[in-house]
Amino acid sequence: MRKLAAPLAAVFAIASLAACGTDSTVHTEQADVSLAAMQQSDADPDVAQLPESVDMLMHSAAAGTPKRGDSKNEPVYLVHGYTYGDCGSRWNTLKGKLRDWRWTGPIHTVGYYYANEKSRDTNCDINLADAKNPLTYNDSIMEVGRRVAWDIHNRYAKDGRSVDVVAHSMGGLVMRAALTGVATKAKGFPPHLYIEDVVTLGTPHQGFDCRSTEWLQCREMRPGSALLGSLRHNPQSAQRTDWTLVSSEDDETVSANSGIDLNQPAGHKIKYLATNKVKVTHSSIRTEHRYHREWNLRYWNHYFKDDKGKETSKGWSPLHTAGFAIYYADKW
Numbered sequence: 001m002r003k004l005a006a007p008l009a010a011v012f013a014i015a016s017l018a019a020c021g022t023d024s025t026v027h028t029e030q031a032d033v034s035l036a037a038m039q040q041s042d043a044d045p046d047v048a049q050l051p052e053s054v055d056m057l058m059h060s061a062a063a064g065t066p067k068r069g070d071s072k073n074e075p076v077y078l079v080h081g082y083t084y085g086d087c088g089s090r091w092n093t094l095k096g097k098l099r100d101w102r103w104t105g106p107i108h109t110v111g112y113y114y115a116n117e118k119s120r121d122t123n124c125d126i127n128l129a130d131a132k133n134p135l136t137y138n139d140s141i142m143e144v145g146r147r148v149a150w151d152i153h154n155r156y157a158k159d160g161r162s163v164d165v166v167a168h169s170m171g172g173l174v175m176r177a178a179l180t181g182v183a184t185k186a187k188g189f190p191p192h193l194y195i196e197d198v199v200t201l202g203t204p205h206q207g208f209d210c211r212s213t214e215w216l217q218c219r220e221m222r223p224g225s226a227l228l229g230s231l232r233h234n235p236q237s238a239q240r241t242d243w244t245l246v247s248s249e250d251d252e253t254v255s256a257n258s259g260i261d262l263n264q265p266a267g268h269k270i271k272y273l274a275t276n277k278v279k280v281t282h283s284s285i286r287t288e289h290r291y292h293r294e295w296n297l298r299y300w301n302h303y304f305k306d307d308k309g310k311e312t313s314k315g316w317s318p319l320h321t322a323g324f325a326i327y328y329a330d331k332w
């Protein structure tokens, strides 16, 4: 406890300074300052140096709405995008980094495709479809969201426990579907969810030109689809949900504006710029962790009423961004 007291004070001091609007404070720098204050380490002051939890009490509530707080001990769901594949190759990098940064809770990779033994997700920790209950590209994104919602409910929310989510590409729409279904009390959805943070990486929030097939999910991801029209922007769970939307100008599949859900609300938005020495592509946005603090990016922070956004050339790598996004329950 004693060890955590100083970091706690540091975090709040920085947060309240920023909230007072002393300056149009660059939030990447705020985190640097708070990190520096927390830790004199020979290691690179980083996500790894954040304390495990600033509120030791927040997970003690057995029932009722869990408190929000900055921590590394929430269970984390990793939700992939369109097309079935290997959860290991998709998520092992991020999973490894979260462990390096001392995330202590369960980290679940979520598989949801099962057409047959050949066409299915593999090596996932959680499987939401099987031979008896298949799920293919021809099932609505809403149905994928419904299954994810039930899994989170049955594993955690029904016992008053909250989770964080990192979603890639269509996985972000799956999470909007899950939270929209619960918030609107749609038929077949669980009664409540507690999702503290969601970060989406390269998600087509406003669609993309999905031309390759006539599968339902592909059609649902086209701009103007009925599905996209039915999903809430920034949908909230019963303990509130802090959304961070991350996109890249070098994403060859999803436009940078669709990826940050342009002109729609979210807690935080981060756009990697085309001027970077290495491209953040549609797939590398969920694996890139090099060149930390060397990225050119533009960011917006709803909590600081910073609608115009700011640019930095010392931005976090995409995976560091994901770590910060699920660590901080609200302000960074």
Ligand SMILES: [Ca+2]
Residues within 6 Å of the ligand: 196, 197, 198, 242, 243, 244, 324, 325, 326, 327, 328, 329, 330
């Ligand atoms: Ca957050």
Ligand SMILES: [Ca+2]
Residues within 6 Å of the ligand: 069, 070, 071, 074, 163, 164, 196, 197, 326, 327, 328, 329
């Ligand atoms: Ca969290």
